[in-house]
Structures are given as C-alpha cells and as structure tokens.
Amino acid sequence: MLGIVGYGAYIPKYRIKTAEIAKIWGKNPKEIEKGLLIKEKSVPGIDEDTITIAVEAGQNALARSGINPKDIGALFIGSESHPYAVKPSGTVVAEALNINRELRLADMEFACKAGTAAMQIILSMVKAGDIKYGMAIGADTSQGRPGDALEYSAAAGGAAFIIGKDPAAIIEDTYSFTTDTPDFWRREGENYPKHGARFTGEPSYFRHIIQATKGLLNKVGRNIEEYDYVVFHQPNGKFPVKAMKYFKVPKEKYLPGLVVDRIGNCYSGSSPIGLTAVLDIANEGDKILLTSYGSGAGSDSFSIIVTKRLKEIRDKAKKTEYYIERKQYISYGVYTKFRKKLKI
Amino acid sequence: MIKMVHRSSIPLHWRLYEPKYKLVGNKCLKCGESFFPPRNICPNCGRKGALKKIVFSGRGTIYSYTVIRTPLDGFEQQTPYVIGVIKLKEGPKIVGQIVDTEIRDITIGKEVKSVFRKIYDDSPSGLIHYGLKWVVIE
Structure with missing residues (x-):
C-alpha cells in the first residue's frame, strides 16, 4: 500500500481584506466579496517566496512522517512563481531540509495543478520501486495585476506530501484530464498573468474538474456518494461550490477542505492545502476525493483512503487551521511594498 | 552619508x-560546550578537545534586541526591522533578524524559533541569499 506518509501546510501570516483592495480601485467591496466569495487572502512577507514556503511546509511533512530526510530519493516542486527562471527551487529546498543528495529533482509548472502533478510523479516512482520515499510540494506566491480581478484572489501558501509505503492515507488511484485551453497564461519576462475571461469557467475549470472527477470515479468503480470528503481546486469560493452542486456533494463533505474564502487562491498550493485541512480531521477508513485544476488546462483527480496511522502523525506538526487563523491584517500600502509593486 | 553594506560573496x-x-554548529565532547558558528578548535580545551558536528534545535529566547531604523543597503523596504541576539536552547548566542512580530510584542526573554527566509537579493538579476530568521512563538 502506497500513499501519504507525511504532510504539512504553510500559509504566510499576512492577510489583506477584499474590501481593502476594492476600496483602492473604487469598487463595491460587498459586490466583489459576493462575486468571488473571498473575504481575505494571504500575502507573503517581504522575505517569503515559493522556496521559503516550500521549506516550511516540507519541515511539517517531515515532522509528521518521522522519516530520515536522507531516505527521500526524489523531490518535485510545483509552482507558477518559482523565484528563479533558471535555477531550481528544489535544490535550495533539498539543502535546507537536509534531503539526500542522491536525489531526483526538478521544478514543475502547470498553473495551479503543478503540485498534484508532482504528487502523481512521486507516486509512480515509489510504485516502480525506484525510490523509497519522495516529496511533492505545491507552493506559490501568485501574482495579480493591480486592479485586475485576480488581485482579489492571488494568494500565497503551500503544502508538502511525502509519499511511500505504510501510509497514513493510501493513494488508491489517480486520473488526469488535459486539453489545450487558452484560459490563463504568463509570457516569459512578464510580471503578471493574463486571462481569457471567456474561457475561465465552463470550458476550463468546470470541464476539467468534472471530466477528471468522473474519470477517476469510473477508474476506481465508485460513486461520489461513497466519499466522506471532497476537495476541488479553489480559484474563488464560487467555482468549487458550483462544481460540488453538479456532483450533488453535500456541504458537510466539502466545507472542511474549502479554505479559499479565508486565504484566497494559493495556486499550486490551493487544493493541496484543502487536502491537508481534511487530513487534519479525517478518521480511519474515510475516503477523500481530490481534484486539482491548472489553467492551460488540466485536472488531476485522486482517490485517497485514510489509515489508522493518520491519527498517530497529525499532531506532530501545526495543523492547517492554525496557519489559516494565525494572521495579521495589512493595508494596501503595505501589500504593495510586500509584493514588490513599489519601485524605489 | 556613508551607506552600510551587508554582502557576502557567492562562494562564501x-x-x-x-x-x-540548517543551524549546524559543533560541540566539544570534552567540556560539553556548544558553538555557533562552528569552531575549528575548542577555545576551552584547545587541541585536547573533541569537536563534533551538531544541528541546533532552532529554539531559543531573545537575549537582547535592537530596532534598526537606518537600514543597511538592501533592507530599505523592511525598515524598521529588528535584529536580536538569540540565546539558543543549547547555549550559544547568535545574531539574527526577528520577523513576523510587531515591534511592541518583542521583549527580552520571549521564546523564538527559526524560520527559513530570504535574507537579501544581490540584485533583481542576482543570487537570492536564503537563511534563517527568528519568529516569536505564539
């Protein structure tokens, strides 16, 4: 049985309220909040980036797993905000986490689903017997152009998963659905992404989430009703709830993993952080369905079954709820400084 | 005005x-004293000492601190910021930046833990220097 032997989340401490951003751009805060169902979003500190977030999440995953970092044979970090265009985030993270130098490592990019793609690759490597344990991380400090709709949601955070034998949560199977869809992109050298608004909902998010989820259910031979928790990618509060309604998933099954209203969209860390929030409360035997979404576009869907080991490991690191509730509000002025939007 | 510059070379x-x-220091197995940064020779035992590499826990207390309002070059956007002397649980005192904590909440004796952060960039196109800073344990 293979699956998650350790997991950890990290969310920066700073928050900016949707109303604070709306005020600057002369928008009606209530309309924006109602439209996106996001009250506030996380903001990385001036000294935080995808690498530092990945290290903190990785430390929590290592603490929970109890394994020697030297036993980790592969590290893949998914992000759309790697600090370097050329030089892997993973090498810094591996050094900081004291991971084995006999290591397979690469950075990955697939908009908001690079973290789950990393999980699939690590799972395959462990399954093939090439490595004993591997670490997959989804982390981002996502960018939103000032005044753009994305500025209300683009947030920062990440989650790390160590995959191997004797797991706390078995990864029963995965399924992916991928197409060439022009819904969101950022060209080389550009500071901010662009989005093809007409594509954002139906042909992008909903099509891929629904197809991947249906594909997974078909592959494992289950109905969605058999799952105790369902987590979908969370670009805003509205989309995942609408997708849950499509599958007739009741609130009590998706609210524990729905964190976007309090921290925003952490891109590659989005659905992975939702999964960590569920792992913090799930019980032995519980089934979890996770489906990510990355613009461009694709979705990875996971069928996960909790084992009795989860209860033994989850208190060995700070829970996701701790990071969500640990917060300090900042003004739009401080936000522009933290996000290096001020040119001095 | 003379600008104070804090830089280390890429090889260093x-x-x-x-x-x-990783907060790696060393400890003399003869006298038991721990050192950070690691020493080549134990100052107490000299060549009779036996230094062993150890990884410090990353926990400590604020021994002293100062608020920097005239920053080093490269730290302008962090001003005012706090530099503390941290007494590690294992004994040695080290200097580091205390972050993510309101200045009014920083007092001598408070418990802190290390966090991995960017220390500074050489330039927008240069190397990013990472390292450990400190946060007050909530």
Whole structure:
C-alpha cells in the first residue's frame, strides 16, 4: 500500500481584506466579496517566496512522517512563481531540509495543478520501486495585476506530501484530464498573468474538474456518494461550490477542505492545502476525493483512503487551521511594498 | 552619508549553507560546550578537545534586541526591522533578524524559533541569499 506518509501546510501570516483592495480601485467591496466569495487572502512577507514556503511546509511533512530526510530519493516542486527562471527551487529546498543528495529533482509548472502533478510523479516512482520515499510540494506566491480581478484572489501558501509505503492515507488511484485551453497564461519576462475571461469557467475549470472527477470515479468503480470528503481546486469560493452542486456533494463533505474564502487562491498550493485541512480531521477508513485544476488546462483527480496511522502523525506538526487563523491584517500600502509593486 | 553594506560573496554563501540553512554548529565532547558558528578548535580545551558536528534545535529566547531604523543597503523596504541576539536552547548566542512580530510584542526573554527566509537579493538579476530568521512563538 502506497500513499501519504507525511504532510504539512504553510500559509504566510499576512492577510489583506477584499474590501481593502476594492476600496483602492473604487469598487463595491460587498459586490466583489459576493462575486468571488473571498473575504481575505494571504500575502507573503517581504522575505517569503515559493522556496521559503516550500521549506516550511516540507519541515511539517517531515515532522509528521518521522522519516530520515536522507531516505527521500526524489523531490518535485510545483509552482507558477518559482523565484528563479533558471535555477531550481528544489535544490535550495533539498539543502535546507537536509534531503539526500542522491536525489531526483526538478521544478514543475502547470498553473495551479503543478503540485498534484508532482504528487502523481512521486507516486509512480515509489510504485516502480525506484525510490523509497519522495516529496511533492505545491507552493506559490501568485501574482495579480493591480486592479485586475485576480488581485482579489492571488494568494500565497503551500503544502508538502511525502509519499511511500505504510501510509497514513493510501493513494488508491489517480486520473488526469488535459486539453489545450487558452484560459490563463504568463509570457516569459512578464510580471503578471493574463486571462481569457471567456474561457475561465465552463470550458476550463468546470470541464476539467468534472471530466477528471468522473474519470477517476469510473477508474476506481465508485460513486461520489461513497466519499466522506471532497476537495476541488479553489480559484474563488464560487467555482468549487458550483462544481460540488453538479456532483450533488453535500456541504458537510466539502466545507472542511474549502479554505479559499479565508486565504484566497494559493495556486499550486490551493487544493493541496484543502487536502491537508481534511487530513487534519479525517478518521480511519474515510475516503477523500481530490481534484486539482491548472489553467492551460488540466485536472488531476485522486482517490485517497485514510489509515489508522493518520491519527498517530497529525499532531506532530501545526495543523492547517492554525496557519489559516494565525494572521495579521495589512493595508494596501503595505501589500504593495510586500509584493514588490513599489519601485524605489 | 556613508551607506552600510551587508554582502557576502557567492562562494562564501555557498560554503556556509550548513550553518545558514540548517543551524549546524559543533560541540566539544570534552567540556560539553556548544558553538555557533562552528569552531575549528575548542577555545576551552584547545587541541585536547573533541569537536563534533551538531544541528541546533532552532529554539531559543531573545537575549537582547535592537530596532534598526537606518537600514543597511538592501533592507530599505523592511525598515524598521529588528535584529536580536538569540540565546539558543543549547547555549550559544547568535545574531539574527526577528520577523513576523510587531515591534511592541518583542521583549527580552520571549521564546523564538527559526524560520527559513530570504535574507537579501544581490540584485533583481542576482543570487537570492536564503537563511534563517527568528519568529516569536505564539
């Protein structure tokens, strides 16, 4: 049985309220909040980036797993905000986490689903017997152009998963659905992404989430009703709830993993952080369905079954709820400084 | 005005990954004293000492601190910021930046833990120097 032997989340401490951003751009805060169902979003500190977030999440995953970092044979970090265009985030993270130098490592990019793609690759490597344990991380400090709709949601955070034998949560199977869809992109050298608004909902998010989820259910031979928790990618509060309604998933099954209203969209860390929030409360035997979404576009869907080991490991690191509730509000002025939007 | 500049070369930064990233120091097995940064020779025991590499826990208390309002070059956007002397649980005192904590909440004796952060960029196109900073344990 293979699956998650350790997991950890990290969310920066700073928050900016949707109303604070709306005020600057002369928008009606209530309309924006109602439209996106996001009250506030996380903001990385001036000294935080995808690498530092990945290290903190990785430390929590290592603490929970109890394994020697030297036993980790592969590290893949998914992000759309790697600090370097050329030089892997993973090498810094591996050094900081004291991971084995006999290591397979690469950075990955697939908009908001690079973290789950990393999980699939690590799972395959462990399954093939090439490595004993591997670490997959989804982390981002996502960018939103000032005044753009994305500025209300683009947030920062990440989650790390160590995959191997004797797991706390078995990864029963995965399924992916991928197409060439022009819904969101950022060209080389550009500071901010662009989005093809007409594509954002139906042909992008909903099509891929629904197809991947249906594909997974078909592959494992289950109905969605058999799952105790369902987590979908969370670009805003509205989309995942609408997708849950499509599958007739009741609130009590998706609210524990729905964190976007309090921290925003952490891109590659989005659905992975939702999964960590569920792992913090799930019980032995519980089934979890996770489906990510990355613009461009694709979705990875996971069928996960909790084992009795989860209860033994989850208190060995700070829970996701701790990071969500640990917060300090900042003004739009401080936000522009933290996000290096001020040119001095 | 003379600008204070804090920079280390790329080779020096690379050579110091262990202490900077992982708080690796050493301990003399003869007298029991721990050192950070690691020493080549135990100052108490001299050549009779036996130094062993250890990884510090990353926990300590604020021994002293100062608020910097006239920053070093490269730290302008962090001003005002706090530099503290941290007394590690294992004994040695080290200097580091205390972050993510309101200045009014920083007092001598408070418990802190290490966090991995960007220390500074050489330039927008240069190397990013990472290392450990400190946060007050909530």
